[in-house]
Amino acid sequence: MTVFKGYMKITKQNIGLIIMYLAIFMGITVMMQLSAKDQETGGYRAESVRIGFVDEDGGALAKGLEEYLGKIHKIIPMDNNKGELQENLFYRNVEYIVKIPAGFEKRCLKGNEKLSVTKLPGSYTGFYVDQQINSFVNSAKAYYAAGYTSEEAAEAIMEGPEPKVKMLDTGHTKGETPGYAYYYRYIPYLLLSVLCYVLGNILSAFHKGDVPKRMQASPISGQRQNLEALLAAGVLGIVLWIICILGGIFFYGRELLESGGFVYYLLNSLTMLPVSLSLSYLVGILTSNPEALSGVVNTLSLGMCFLCGVFVPLDILSTKVKTAAQFLPVYWYEKANDTIAEFENITGGVKTEIWQAMGIQLVFAAAILCVAMAVGKRKA
């Protein structure tokens, strides 16, 4: 096991580098997952806007609109003084001003006159409040048509017909994507970057100058040398994977351990390991210059992660990109990861889908390893 021990000794010399990269990538991974969680497009939350409210009508419906908007926004009653209103808008004391004219009911509900509003130019909150006012006015018109009085219509709109929804929260995530799903989403980047850097450095030490000749002239067969090298890479990969898993448990604790997909997250990341190892081996064989290594590793890891749904969720990627990404192993990792996150209780067809994605990753790993060994033999 001399070759294996040699790899381990050189790995030991690189331990500072490994820790440094682990810390950097862990930090980046956690930061990116936090920012990605905030940018998620699936969840909505009501925005509160400061609205200046000028009521020249004082009727039941006008009061009803004030109350309706007040449920979400902060209402600031104001006098109809043009200068004062403009000043408040200019200094951003309010973002939106709505004027209720005298005879509101007659002019705007029975007639077709539009409410006078003033808003900040280009502000999305303006459109947002517009929609709510339109919703109120349309509802009021509907209630009038049904024979409601102003008071009754205002009361009915305030109560609102709320549909009763019963949510089955099987994953206990309250319908949200759990944080650990993001953590596992970024694992390929961590594995690819760290393994490619470290193994690349080790392999470049073995390919430097006349060292390969000295190894070739030794009584240890090339096959044995390759096997011991693979074993050493495997040990390094397993250790890194365990650190990743422990990192996940450290960050998410019981939430992760008790989730229905935990075992599948483990298995999926474990199948990503041979993919990362074989890619690292190929990179190490192709790149004997340590200076070039950094560029190659960055291009490979970042490129693959951008194309395959690590940094940008698969849902957002275009069909063309997704079609191209299917020829890369990380895509299948992310596909399985998304499925596990979506269905925390994994059964039947979902289970088959996840196993298939993991199987494809293993086929990729075997293919890349074969290419790496062929290249290694050709270079020898």
Add this chain to the structure above:
Amino acid sequence: MIQIENLVKRYGELLALDHLNLEIEEGEIFGLLGPNGSGKTTAINCMLALLKYDKGTVRIFGEEMSPDNYKVKQQIGIVLQNVAVFDELTVYENIDYFCGLYVKDKKERKKLVDEAIHFAGLEEYTKMRPKKLSGGLLRRLNIACGIAHKPRLIIMDEPTVAVDPQSRNRILEGIKELNRQGSTVIYTSHYMEEVEQICTRIAVIDHGRSVAVGTKEELKSMIKTGETITVESVALSDGQIAAVGALPHVFDVKYKEQVLKVRCTRGKHNLMRILSYLQEEEISFGRVFSELPTLNDVFLEITGKELRD
């Protein structure tokens, strides 16, 4: 011990080895002498089965050499032209690693590594990494890595390139010591002084061929030159140069930049005859040298060019 027969190696159009034949006996320090590009390193790589050759056979210890002949490889130590060590390991770890490829027993290996360190004079540097060693020390580490397992055959490919004279002498003395301890050494170099100093037998290689083989005395006796006489003289006429060329035993005269070079066959009083002629002609002269033939003269006469070209 080693028989190389009709070895042919081509790199595309270039014929690197042209039916090379060599026979090396056990216990020799066998020198492969030739200018850069003459085929020495290619011959070594073919011997070690690091390169596939097109034709011929290489037999070592009576067995055909092949990439998977690990029994033969076990008994060979190599010191390559470029330093082949790991920058990430210390001096001790490097020697231990390369010795470990041959010797599995930890105790025995430790003893061998300590001996190699002592042999190379690296006792003070065992914990240092190669990048901190000087060129000479690095070469000594390279040698220690190649010979630590006490091989029966040591192949050294230009181990003293870019080494200071002090380290070079230590390396050369070390090679003689290894030979005294029982190892057969094949030593390639384009420095004729080194080869003359340590080798018991020499093969002169040119264009991938062995053009002459023998001891240094045998090689020198193969050529016409017995003595080269050099005289510093300010002015010589063409007639006077021709007269010197006509003296007995003289077969070549050159006069360039006020230096007269006269090559003579073996014979007594060659120097006296030339000096007497200069005195008779009242030609003033400065320093006078008489040199016995060198391997460079051997190479020059056989190939028509200098070794240092």
